[in-house]
Amino acid sequence: MRFAIATLGCKVNQYDSAMIESRLGALGMERAEFSEPADVYIVNTCTITDRADTESLRLARRARRLNPHARVIMTGCLAQANPARLDNASMVDAVVGLGRPGDLERAVRGEATERVMVANLRKERAAIELGTVALDGRTRAYLKLQEGCDQFCTFCIVPFARGQSRSVEPRRVIEAIDGLHARGFREVILTGVHLGGYGRDLDPPAVLEDLLEMVAERSPIERVRISSIDPEELSDRAIAIVAGNEKFCPHFHLPLQSGEDATLARMRRRYDTAHFRERVERVVAAMPTAAIGTDLIAGFPGESPFQFEQYFRFVESLPLAYFHVFPYSVRAGTTAAKFGDRVAPAEIKRRAAALRALGERKRTDFAARAAGSILKVLLEERIEGRLCGYSRNYVRVAADGPAELINSEVEVEASFVEGAQVVGQIIRRIIPGCDSLRGGAAVSA
Numbered sequence: 172m173r174f175a176i177a178t179l180g181c182k183v184n185q186y187d188s189a190m191i192e193s194r195l196g197a198l199g200m201e202r203a204e205f206s207e208p209a210d211v212y213i214v215n216t217c218t219i220t221d222r223a224d225t226e227s228l229r230l231a232r233r234a235r236r237l238n239p240h241a242r243v244i245m246t247g248c249l250a251q252a253n254p255a256r257l258d259n260a261s262m263v264d265a266v267v268g269l270g271r272p273g274d275l276e277r278a279v280r281g282e283a284t285e286r287v288m289v290a291n292l293r294k295e296r297a298a299i300e301l302g303t304v305a306l307d308g309r310t311r312a313y314l315k316l317q318e319g320c321d322q323f324c325t326f327c328i329v330p331f332a333r334g335q336s337r338s339v340e341p342r343r344v345i346e347a348i349d350g351l352h353a354r355g356f357r358e359v360i361l362t363g364v365h366l367g368g369y370g371r372d373l374d375p376p377a378v379l380e381d382l383l384e385m386v387a388e389r390s391p392i393e394r395v396r397i398s399s400i401d402p403e404e405l406s407d408r409a410i411a412i413v414a415g416n417e418k419f420c421p422h423f424h425l426p427l428q429s430g431e432d433a434t435l436a437r438m439r440r441r442y443d444t445a446h447f448r449e450r451v452e453r454v455v456a457a458m459p460t461a462a463i464g465t466d467l468i469a470g471f472p473g474e475s476p477f478q479f480e481q482y483f484r485f486v487e488s489l490p491l492a493y494f495h496v497f498p499y500s501v502r503a504g505t506t507a508a509k510f511g512d513r514v515a516p517a518e519i520k521r522r523a524a525a526l527r528a529l530g531e532r533k534r535t536d537f538a539a540r541a542a543g544s545i546l547k548v549l550l551e552e553r554i555e556g557r558l559c560g561y562s563r564n565y566v567r568v569a570a571d572g573p574a575e576l577i578n579s580e581v582e583v584e585a586s587f588v589e590g591a592q593v594v595g596q597i598i599r600r601i602i603p604g605c606d607s608l609r610g611g612a613a614v615s616a
């Protein structure tokens with residue numbers, strides 16, 4: 172049987188799709204591209220914006236057109252948050268909520284007795300399917316160790332779509348990292364929907380810092396990256412663990428969302444700009460070359476031109492390395508959807524464009540600061556004849572070298588900047604367990 176899967180949304184959704192793929196592959200099913208004829212089409216939906224809902228339904232219609240006899244199965248956040256909308260869609264055969272791999276398999280095989288299989292994840296604790304997934308080739312792997320969220324920021328549908336926060340026990344996380352190492356991965360990205368909430372639901376409860384210390388002590392993998400953590404949850408202890416252990420990449424993604432306090436309050440975020448600045452300065456003091464990235468929403472309801480000016484000046488003044496910018500769009504079912512004083516769409520667009528332009532400047536400036544330094548880079552692929560990969564502090568690096576170096580960590584002397592990418596010479600291959608000064612094989616360029 173041939174199946175095709177289309178995935179919308181975030182890394183966590185891509186992670187879930189990769190898990191579905193490996194499950195169905197293990198059942199002997201063959202993966203097809205979504206544009207090809209298949210017996211089963213799965214749409215892993217997103218519901219972060221109204222537009223994501225529309226796109227999810229468009230993919231279902233496309234699947235039906237590609238093969239009128241195929242089974243069209245909807246899963247993911249829209250299926251979880253608004254199953255009725257998909258249940259009413261004539262081109263859909265089954266709606267399967269999050270955390271129900273067994274039901275999804277039955278639906279794929281056409282053995283499901285119900286059309287809609289969705290539990291209330293605010294009430295029920297759906298177990299997290301722990302698996303290790305390589306989303307980018309075979310060098311870096313994502314490990315989802317937390318799911319759901321209990322924060323209810325006013326613009327966000329995730330707590331309704333992905334349910335209550337739940338975590339994977341530290342012991343299983345360490346085992347999974349061992350498994351990744353055995354499969355040859357050189358970097359693991361610890362990810363979750365709300366990583367800062369890690370461990371609160373466990374018995375006995377734990378905190379992310381406990382897990383990070385265990386990883387520091389026991390992880391055989393040389394590069395560990397933390398995907399995203401909310402500013403108020405980045406503790407001095409976490410900063411000290413990352414700064415104090417060579418394994419952790421000096422890279423933090425701290426979603427700010429707005430650079431203006433009144434807007435942060437309306438978003439129900441749990442910090443203000445002074446706290447955010449203090450966290451950023453604390454990181455830079457401990458790790459001067461660390462990369463700090465952020466998420467920014469442009470045009471949140473009630474954001475006056477003056478407030479946006481303050482917001483812009485605030486982020487401009489911070490030593491940030493890059494931004495992910497999201498133009499605000501109304502998400503039905505969130506608290507903010509009821510807010511008045513909306514910003515005009517053209518103005519939202521203008522503000523988002525201004526933040527993106529600033530973000531590009533920050534990214535190029537950050538890369539430029541690396542010129543002349545030695546970067547430790549995990550080479551992932553060859554692009555336009557050069558080997559490319561990310562440094563530990565998340566700078567994109569390109570260098571000439573033999574293909575055998577792919578999936579190796581090397582030292583690169585950074586020469587010049589090309590856009591937001593640094594170009595340099597490989598000076599040494601880093602052999603795990605040998606520090607670059609004494610050990611490791613010199614590499615002829």
Ligand code: SF4
Nearest residue numbers: 320322323324327329
């Ligand atoms: S912390 Fe806020 S923005 Fe993040 S997933 Fe939870 S509710 Fe959404």
